[in-house]
Amino acid sequence: MLTVENTLKWLELFNAKIQAEKDYLSELDTPIGDGDHGNNMSRGLLAVHEALTTQSATDVPSILKTTAMMLISKVGGASGPLYGTAFLEMAKLSSTTLEVAPLLAAGLAGIQKRGHAQVGEKTLIDVWTPVIQAVEADMLDGATIETAVMATKDMQATKGRASYVGERSIGHIDPGAASSGYLFTTMLMAGVVS
Amino acid sequence: MLTVENTLKWLELFNAKIQAEKDYLSELDTPIGDGDHGNNMSRGLLAVHEALTTQSATDVPSILKTTAMMLISKVGGASGPLYGTAFLEMAKLSSTTLEVAPLLAAGLAGIQKRGHAQVGEKTLIDVWTPVIQAVEADMLDGATIETAVMATKDMQATKGRASYVGERSIGHIDPGAASSGYLFTTMLMAGVVS
Amino acid sequence: MKKIMNDPSQIVTEMVQGLVRSYPDQLKQIPGTEAVIKIADLKQRPQVGIVSGGGSGHEPTHAGFVGDGMLTAAVCGQVFTSPTPDQIYEAIQAADAGRGVFLIIKNYSGDVMNFEMAKDMAAMDNIDVRSIVVDDDIAVENSTYTQGRRGVAGTIFVHKILGAYARQGADIEAIEALAQQVTPNIKTIGVALSGATVPEVGQPGFELAPDEIEYGVGIHGEPGYRREKLQDSRHLAVELVNKLKKAHHMTAGEHFAVIVNGLGATPLMEQYVFMNDVLDLLAAENVEVDFTKVGNYMTSLDMAGVSLTIMKLIEPGWLAKLEEPVTTIAW
């Protein structure tokens, strides 16, 4: 269940993790992309952090909406619209429910509407999908997330920039999957699901 | 005394020497110039060689004139007009005399008229001048030439591209002096002075 | 990494400032954005606004093509990163003179998504916004297996032709139809001699040995289709022309426009030598080359290499549109 407190904590932990792993995420994006995923996410989460600390929002929908707007207006690239749309859809639904599973499902639906990708195309969807299933079954743990991220390694990309290298995308973890992994591990750490 | 035979031999030996030392001349031109003296001279002497072998000139003035025209029209840079003018002045005078000393003196006068340089400015003039003096005294040998070339090493350039580096030109042999050194050693080898 | 810059995270902001301050009679910055728009008063002679943009690092693209007869506005994203929807939306608003705005988007998932979000925002203002996605890079397979072909140097032909028709007064339906007709006739392929270094990353996206080249790299350093030993210009030309010939089903007598585009660090001298070889090969095909252009138009920061764009001129009017004078910095 999302609360103002645990949502803020979650986003703060996510920001910290992204800043810490910025270079690693860009490294993942180098052999199969253009090497900017860490910089993109770092710029976006920094803006989220600043907006949330100056605005002191008092309800979940506005926290999620602020997050969405910052990601949309500061990230750019592919990850900006995808993460931004996910948070925007979550923000919309959060005035109706604060349950984690339906909120994440709404976020994923937004990602798919925006990017037209399916499971198995080696994108962040390959982390969001199993994570949501686990949340629904009340079984999400770090191992599930880790497994989902690692599973992108053996996939061949058919969406996003990694698709340009075709078969040679196999053998590399998808950078967006890795950053989504951090999103969900920090969600666990913040006690949002429990 | 210049003859058709020894003049042709001289120019052929000079050509061979320039082709052999092309890279060395460009190397000399690198720290204090723009690294092209070997290429410039090589291009020019190749053209001289081709013109002389196809034209089969039968008098000294026309050999010298052909040489001049090829150097002027194929070398460019600083060395083209300088060597070209030298041979042109020699060609002009050679209808009057075939004595080496006055011919070389006319060549040097042409170089100075064209380039406005004096002795001691670290140019090919610093080889032509002592060589002509030695020819006049009937004392030219390899050592004289070598000494003149080496003497440019300690000079500071005040003309040509090497002048841009000021004091830092000291310690490097002047490339034009080196190529003129070859001109005169091959002149000795061809038996032009004797 | 050796670059003339200050704080790498501010490089786009400072670049855009330097640009508009250098050409104050031609460009101005749209307040609060890193988008630039042409100075001429749009309301004087209302035309369909033509807006493009994308990641920075491809200069003079896109801002260099803003001007009378080409783009109305250009949006500069972070280096190699699509601009954000709010910035694109501002550019659309500024470029709208009541006759709608047409977006020229290069086919990258990021660009497509951000421009579409901007379009959605503008639709709420009742601005008629339409768009084309340019995908001229034949180095990658088409969309069955990938995101689809990338948009690269051939995009500037789209800027030029649509810009010319828009200036002449064409309405947005006509511009849209034209865009759909022009784009499939533009095909590009490139070869890199070195990788590009993103300022914030500090290292080249890929490294090539001193005697290696890579065919088919993207303009963001996306890997290409083959690495091999450096060849002479004629051999490079054969590889690229053959690929383009096949993609165009080129036949004798057809008419083409050709761009040799420097990727950033390759001197014009080499580009002219390469064009000379390309024109020899096209002459041997007995096709007509009616329009040619050589230079750094769609660069990839400090990457060395060239791309070759060949456009089939299936409509006689297109050539005149390519030749029309414009007031941009870079065309």
Add this chain to the structure above:
Amino acid sequence: MKKIMNDPSQIVTEMVQGLVRSYPDQLKQIPGTEAVIKIADLKQRPQVGIVSGGGSGHEPTHAGFVGDGMLTAAVCGQVFTSPTPDQIYEAIQAADAGRGVFLIIKNYSGDVMNFEMAKDMAAMDNIDVRSIVVDDDIAVENSTYTQGRRGVAGTIFVHKILGAYARQGADIEAIEALAQQVTPNIKTIGVALSGATVPEVGQPGFELAPDEIEYGVGIHGEPGYRREKLQDSRHLAVELVNKLKKAHHMTAGEHFAVIVNGLGATPLMEQYVFMNDVLDLLAAENVEVDFTKVGNYMTSLDMAGVSLTIMKLIEPGWLAKLEEPVTTIAW
């Protein structure tokens, strides 16, 4: 050395061919030479011919400035080597429309001697040939100790202004007087981040460590006046602007034109950032910058770095001449 080329000894020939084949409506090759001349029929509207040239490797200089309102013809020498008198002479003959020909020569001993020989040849044809020797590079000391200051990027201001007056019908005396008035007001200085590699040599003329730069290098890789650690753009701008300020005895209220010129391998992005810093410094001096230009105009093959040219506009008419449209490839 990684270059797109065929036989290095043929590179200038192939470059000139590629150039004239790419712009057949603007340029043609003077038969038997590597000189190019504008297409427009000179005899139609006779004007003083303006001819420039020099070693190749500085593209788009000089041929890129041939066109209506700028140069009548340009002579392309071997790489970094002055063209020969016979080629210059042919260009003079071709550019003469009965009103004389004015030569714009960069101050290098080779260029000066070859152009002078060509002048002597043309004098025998009774063509009135006059000339100016441009020496804008303040990095080297003046002629007491050296060959004199080199001619570098500022030369294109001379091309532009003389070209504009010639088009307007000025006679050769007026052009000569103007050249003598304009040239001393142009000053340039550069900074290199890497050396340039001459195709026939195969190695850079000098090497800089990965964190080193060199101030004051020439456009043929002639060594500069100081080597130091790479600084940020603002610091580079301070060094170059200070030197130029001093050379110009710059005082508040004066008017200037400024070129940031890329030396070949430096991306436009960096050049705009650098111009942004330069304009900040000039604004702090309270001088008026009336004209600005950023790009690769006088390159040094694949050298990385920039030069900064500042011209004092002491005559109000000069600005208009700089701004007049021309039909060249590169201005």
